[in-house]
Amino acid sequence: xxxxxxxxxxxxxxxxxxxxxxxxxxxxxxxxxxxxxxxxxxxxxxxxxxxxxxxxxxxxxxxxxxxxxxxxxxxxxxxxxxxxxxxxxxxxxxxxxxxxxxxxxxxxxxxxxxxxxxxxxxxxxxxxxxxxxxxxxxxxxxxxxxxxxxxxxxxxxxxxxxxxxxxxxxxxxxxxxxxxxxxxxxxxxxxxxxxxxxxxxxxxxxxxxxxxxxxxxxxxxxxxxxxxxxxxxxxxxxxxxxxxxxxxxxxxxxxxxxxxxxxxxxxxxxxxxxxxxxxxxxxxxxxxxxxxxxxxxxxxxxxxxxxxxxxxxxxxxxxxxxxxxxxxxxxxxxxxxxxxxxxxxxxxxxxxxxxxxxxxxxxxxxxxxxxxxxxxxxx
Amino acid sequence: xxxxxxxxxxxxxxxxxxxxxxxxxxxxxxxxxxxxxxxxxxxxxxxxxxxxxxxxxxxxxxxxxxxxxxxxxxxx
Numbered sequence: 292x293x294x295x296x297x298x299x300x301x302x303x304x305x306x307x308x309x310x311x312x313x314x315x316x317x318x319x320x321x322x323x324x325x326x327x328x329x330x331x332x333x334x335x336x337x338x339x340x341x342x343x344x345x346x347x348x349x350x351x352x353x354x355x356x357x358x359x360x361x362x363x364x365x366x367x368x369x370x371x372x373x374x375x376x377x378x379x380x381x382x383x384x385x386x387x388x389x390x391x392x393x394x395x396x397x398x399x400x401x402x403x404x405x406x407x408x409x410x411x412x413x414x415x416x417x418x419x420x421x422x423x424x425x426x427x428x429x430x431x432x433x434x435x436x437x438x439x440x441x442x443x444x445x446x447x448x449x450x451x452x453x454x455x456x457x458x459x460x461x462x463x464x465x466x467x468x469x470x471x472x473x474x475x476x477x478x479x480x481x482x483x484x485x486x487x488x489x490x491x492x493x494x495x496x497x498x499x500x501x502x503x504x505x506x507x508x509x510x511x512x513x514x515x516x517x518x519x520x521x522x523x524x525x526x527x528x529x530x531x532x533x534x535x536x537x538x539x540x541x542x543x544x545x546x547x548x549x550x551x552x553x554x555x556x557x558x559x560x561x562x563x564x565x566x567x568x569x570x571x572x573x574x575x576x577x578x579x580x581x582x583x584x585x586x587x588x589x590x591x592x593x594x595x596x597x598x599x600x601x602x603x604x605x606x607x608x609x610x611x612x613x614x615x616x617x618x619x620x621x622x623x624x625x626x627x628x629x630x631x632x633x634x635x636x637x638x639x640x641x642x643x644x645x646x647x648x649x650x651x652x653x654x655x656x657x658x659x660x661x662x663x664x665x666x667x668x669x670x
Numbered sequence: 671x672x673x674x675x676x677x678x679x680x681x682x683x684x685x686x687x688x689x690x691x692x693x694x695x696x697x698x699x700x701x702x703x704x705x706x707x708x709x710x711x712x713x714x715x716x717x718x719x720x721x722x723x724x725x726x727x728x729x730x731x732x733x734x735x736x737x738x739x740x741x742x743x744x745x746x
Contacts, residue, residue, distance in 0.1 A: 447685050483685040483712065484719045490712070510723050512692055526692050527724050560681070584681060584710065 301331030439534030
């Protein structure tokens with residue numbers, strides 16, 4: 292009997308799962324006993340972490356994109372047709388074109404999306420670098436920046452948990468290198484009572500920020516932005532003035548998740564070890580889409596995807612479980628324009644950032660190019 | 671008459687429980703109480719500290735083994 296595997300989403304997680312499965316299930320795929328289909332909503336695959344470099348003029352647009360068809364193994368079917376409803380009771384996904392797709396196993400990898408509209412005035416008045424148009428607009432604004440107050444406003448939840456830290460440190464160094472030292476002030480805001488949700492990272496940031504003169508405002512849950520007055524106000528009653536406002540907007544999961552009643556705000560309740568959607572035995576969830584209380588990072592998606600590949604291939608071939616996900620995450624952290632650090636952690640081991648070095652910065656730059664090997668399932 | 675509602679924020683990622691609490695209080699009236707359930711250890715510090723900063727009243731905090739329960743009264 293033929294086994295149909297349907298993967299929703301052609302981002303990092305969905306692509307790694309698809310490429311990993313087709314290699315692991317090579318003979319079944321060749322014989323037609325297994326079919327693997329990726330249902331995506333765009334033919335382009337973007338290397339999202341590369342956006343961090345765009346505002347500083349350190350990334351070219353064409354480096355960030357490849358055709359998803361060229362990233363996916365040719366044995367995988369790719370269909371571009373946005374999913375509109377997931378019916379887990381009927382093992383079927385409905386799409387925008389009116390087509391529907393049945394499956395034996397479903398992998399939901401629909402990711403997250405920016406939701407600046409949740410905060411009045413944020414979309415209209417703040418810069419952001421979490422998509423290409425925003426990153427390019429910020430690049431133009433930085434090119435014209437002559438000094439003043441910069442507020443780097445972090446909202447939650449958001450993906451790539453270290454990106455705001457990197458932006459703060461890189462921005463400080465970038466502006467100093469441009470001769471603006473003493474002419475600007477950066478204030479970093481964060482929603483909880485420390486600088487970062489990951490406590491060891493928050494502790495590491497305190498002396499780094501002090502050394503560079505970066506100010507911070509904890510317990511800053513953004514209420515509204517007044518673009519005319521150039522102020523940003525928090526639920527806690529604090530108001531900051533800015534000349535340049537850079538935000539990490541709050542995120543939500545994909546609309547199809549909410550429309551299908553699969554999870555509040557688009558996050559799917561997911562078992563943190565098996566990565567199965569709660570209440571199901573044939574629906575896996577990977578990447579930003581889960582509600583697992585860990586970082587929404589590319590490496591999280593990667594390590595989760597590897598786990599799903601192992602388990603799904605084993606289920607198809609031997610009808611048994613392979614292994615649980617241990618919560619592994621690995622992050623490179625740029626600490627300026629020429630230095631970086633890294634950290635890894637899992638459910639049992641907290642992160643511990645190492646001292647920054649130029650070597651780690653270079654390694655991150657190298658990984659930015661090696662990423663495509665990860666997406667292809669080779670690294 | 672004041673009301674009490676319970677917000678179950680267990681298994682949400684940090685700072686989910688605090689954000690759920692803020693949203694619930696925003697929709698409440700003066701004197702209403704919000705009970706927030708959290709499995710995030712960070713809430714032990716964050717929720718009482720945030721409540722003090724904003725000027726609401728922490729009515730109770732309770733360690734229930736696999737999660738924490740906080741009751742906050744809207745005071746402003």
